[in-house]
Amino acid sequence: MQKRKLGNTGLEVSALGLGCMGMSWSYGAAKDKQEMIQLIRSAVELGITFFDTAEVYGPFTNEELVGEALEPFKGKVAIATKFGWAAANENEANARWNALNSRPEHIKKVVEGSLKRLKVEVIDLYYQHRVDPNVPIEDVAGAVKNLIQQGKVKYWGLSEAGAQTIRKAHAVQPVTALQSEYSLWTREPEKEIIPTLEELGIGFVPFSPLGKGFLTGKIDETTKLDSDDFRNTVPRFSPENRKANQALVDLLNKVAQEKNATPAQIALAWLLAQKSWIVPIPGTTKLERLEENLGAIDVALTNDDLKEIEEAASHITVQGNRYSDFHESLTGR
Numbered sequence: 001m002q003k004r005k006l007g008n009t010g011l012e013v014s015a016l017g018l019g020c021m022g023m024s025w026s027y028g029a030a031k032d033k034q035e036m037i038q039l040i041r042s043a044v045e046l047g048i049t050f051f052d053t054a055e056v057y058g059p060f061t062n063e064e065l066v067g068e069a070l071e072p073f074k075g076k077v078a079i080a081t082k083f084g085w086a087a088a089n090e091n092e093a094n095a096r097w098n099a100l101n102s103r104p105e106h107i108k109k110v111v112e113g114s115l116k117r118l119k120v121e122v123i124d125l126y127y128q129h130r131v132d133p134n135v136p137i138e139d140v141a142g143a144v145k146n147l148i149q150q151g152k153v154k155y156w157g158l159s160e161a162g163a164q165t166i167r168k169a170h171a172v173q174p175v176t177a178l179q180s181e182y183s184l185w186t187r188e189p190e191k192e193i194i195p196t197l198e199e200l201g202i203g204f205v206p207f208s209p210l211g212k213g214f215l216t217g218k219i220d221e222t223t224k225l226d227s228d229d230f231r232n233t234v235p236r237f238s239p240e241n242r243k244a245n246q247a248l249v250d251l252l253n254k255v256a257q258e259k260n261a262t263p264a265q266i267a268l269a270w271l272l273a274q275k276s277w278i279v280p281i282p283g284t285t286k287l288e289r290l291e292e293n294l295g296a297i298d299v300a301l302t303n304d305d306l307k308e309i310e311e312a313a314s315h316i317t318v319q320g321n322r323y324s325d326f327h328e329s330l331t332g333r
Helices: 033-045 061-073 104-118 137-149 163-172 193-200 211-216 239-259 263-274 287-298 303-313
Strands: 003-006 011-014 050-052 078-083 123-128 153-159 177-181 203-207
Touching (some): 003 203, 061 104, 078 104, 104 137, 123 137, 137 163, 163 193, 177 193, 211 263, 239 263, 239 303, 263 303
Parallel strands (some): 050 078
Antiparallel strands (some): 003 011
């Protein structure tokens, strides 16, 4: 497995990570726990050393799943998790996960729960899940700096933050990675975020690198999503927008046929080709999809291939916002 360094702070991980959210939350009903434990352990056997979770996933159950699955591999893998939502512990029966809380005293409290659920003494990478406009980012960075000094966190990162926030945070405590959505159908980070990360020496961890499944070619305008699948709330996944956005999948299919690959592999290979410090974290609940995704590492896109994709993509306008209005409001701060 190829390795990549996330920024200049020393964190080295597999070139592709594994996003674990969908095993417990968001894409319909939670999957069988033992099956997901085996999938995560299979990922380790296949060379993946970077796993992504968050306290809000479940809530809490995804961290527990990841912690149990990776307990035999302590010291051999890196686990990333996230803080920043309002609920503080498992005892809050009516926990509110639609409000932010990055107050330093809250961070100090919730890190203990994540450490316990993950069955670790130190969190490898600790992200602020979304920027909290009520708390200066310098205070957040200072709180995490204290956790690093205490040996509870190794590295820290931001998710969906804007360029100015990244700069302010980095000045207090060097940021190792930014996690935000980035793929051939979500290219906003190219305007300001990627140049900022390159300048500051910060790694980039794209989530939803397969467009929440759309870029695999397995979803079209007729696909029925489960009633509790959050994509039902995403404008980009309306039937009419799926139909309009099929042009992007057609492009991936064309290149995939030329390369004897799959559309998913081309989408991931394209991301890997953008910068050497980009580490996508596609999620899956199926071993065959995991193996397919890892095959992207062996897909070599030449400069001519990349130019061809860029030229064709420049004529395609992706339709629909990538989030509901509420979740859209939490990005780019």
